[in-house]
Amino acid sequence: MELKDVVKEKYGQAALRINAGGSSCCGAASALDGCCDPITSNLYDAAQTGALPEEAVLASLGCGNPTALARLNPGETVLDLGSGGGIDVLLSARRVGPLGKAWGLDMTDEMLALARENQRKAGVENVEFLKGEIERIPLPDNSVDVVISNCVINLSADKDRVLSEAFRVLKPGGRFAVSDVVTRGAVPDDVRQNMLLWVGCIAGALDDYQYVAKLANAGFDAIDIEPTRVYNIEDARTFLTGQGVDVDAIAPQVEGKFMSAFIRAVKPA
Ligand SMILES: C[S@@+](CC[C@H](N)C(=O)[O-])C[C@H]1O[C@@H](n2cnc3c(N)ncnc32)[C@H](O)[C@@H]1O
Numbered sequence: 090m091e092l093k094d095v096v097k098e099k100y101g102q103a104a105l106r107i108n109a110g111g112s113s114c115c116g117a118a119s120a121l122d123g124c125c126d127p128i129t130s131n132l133y134d135a136a137q138t139g140a141l142p143e144e145a146v147l148a149s150l151g152c153g154n155p156t157a158l159a160r161l162n163p164g165e166t167v168l169d170l171g172s173g174g175g176i177d178v179l180l181s182a183r184r185v186g187p188l189g190k191a192w193g194l195d196m197t198d199e200m201l202a203l204a205r206e207n208q209r210k211a212g213v214e215n216v217e218f219l220k221g222e223i224e225r226i227p228l229p230d231n232s233v234d235v236v237i238s239n240c241v242i243n244l245s246a247d248k249d250r251v252l253s254e255a256f257r258v259l260k261p262g263g264r265f266a267v268s269d270v271v272t273r274g275a276v277p278d279d280v281r282q283n284m285l286l287w288v289g290c291i292a293g294a295l296d297d298y299q300y301v302a303k304l305a306n307a308g309f310d311a312i313d314i315e316p317t318r319v320y321n322i323e324d325a326r327t328f329l330t331g332q333g334v335d336v337d338a339i340a341p342q343v344e345g346k347f348m349s350a351f352i353r354a355v356k357p358a
C-alpha cells in the first residue's frame with residue numbers, strides 16, 4: 090500500500106466512527122472530551138466550540154488551533170489543507186464573514202462527506218469543500234489570502250511539494266498559518282520512529298530547522314515557529330510500552346523534543 094492509501098484508510102475509518110457517534114481517534118478522546126488524548130484534546134475554547142455543531146467538534150483531529158493564532162480579516166479567502174471534519178473551515182468562515190470564503194481541501198471521501206454534513210448543520214454558506222491532494226492544490230495561482238492547516242503536513246511524503254503549492258496559491262503578501270507536529274534537536278532514529286507513531290505522524294514530522302529551510306526554499310519570508318504544546322513521555326508511556334519500548338530508558342532522549350507548533354510565514358508582496 091502506498092503511504093497515501095494508508096492515510097486515506099486511517100482517516101476514512103475515523104470519519105465513519107464519528108458518523109456512528111464514536112470518537113474520531115483510535116482509542117483517544119475527541120476535542121469535546123478533555124480527559125485523555127494529549128494531542129487532540131482541549132484545543133478549542135468554549136466560545137469557539139459553542140458556535141459549532143457538536144459533530145464538527147467531535148471530528149476534530151488536529152494538534153493545534155490555527156484559526157485562533159492566525160490573523161483573519163473580513164472579506165478574505167482562507168484555504169485549509171487537509172480539512173477533515175471541517176472544524177477550522179467553519180471557524181474561518183465565521184471570521185472572514187459573508188464577503189469572505191473558506192475552502193477546505195481533503196483527499197478522503199468519508200471526511201469530505203462528514204465536513205459537508207457539518208457545514209449543513211452549521212448553516213454556513215461561505216464554505217466549499219474540495220476533493221484533492223495538498224500536493225496538487227486544485228485552485229489557481231494567487232487566489233488565497235491565508236493558508237491554514239491542522240496536523241496534516243506531517244502526513245505528507247512530499248512536504249516540499251506541499252509548501253510550494255501553498256506558496257503558489259497564496260496571493261502576494263498572503264499568510265501561511267499552520268499547526269503541525271515538529272521535532273526539535275537530535276533524537277535517535279528508533280526513538281523518533283516510536284514517538285512519531287504515537288503522535289500519528291505516519292510520514293514523519295520535520296525538525297523545526299528543516300521546516301524553516303523548506304519554507305524559505307519555497308519562497309516564504311518572515312518564517313516563525315512557535316511551540317504550542319510540548320509532549321511529555323508520560324503521555325506516551327502506555328502506547329510505547331505496548332510497542333515493547335523501555336520508556337524509562339528513552340525518557341531523557343525525548344524530553345522537550347516532540348511538540349505541536351504554530352508555523353507562520355508570508356509570501357513576499
Ligand atoms: C489529522 S487529520 C486533521 C483533520 C483536520 N485538519 C482537523 O484538524 O481535524 C488529517 C486529514 O488530512 C487529510 N489528508 C492527509 N493527507 C492528505 C493529502 N496528502 N491530501 C489531502 N488530504 C490529506 C486526511 O484525509 C484527514 O482528513
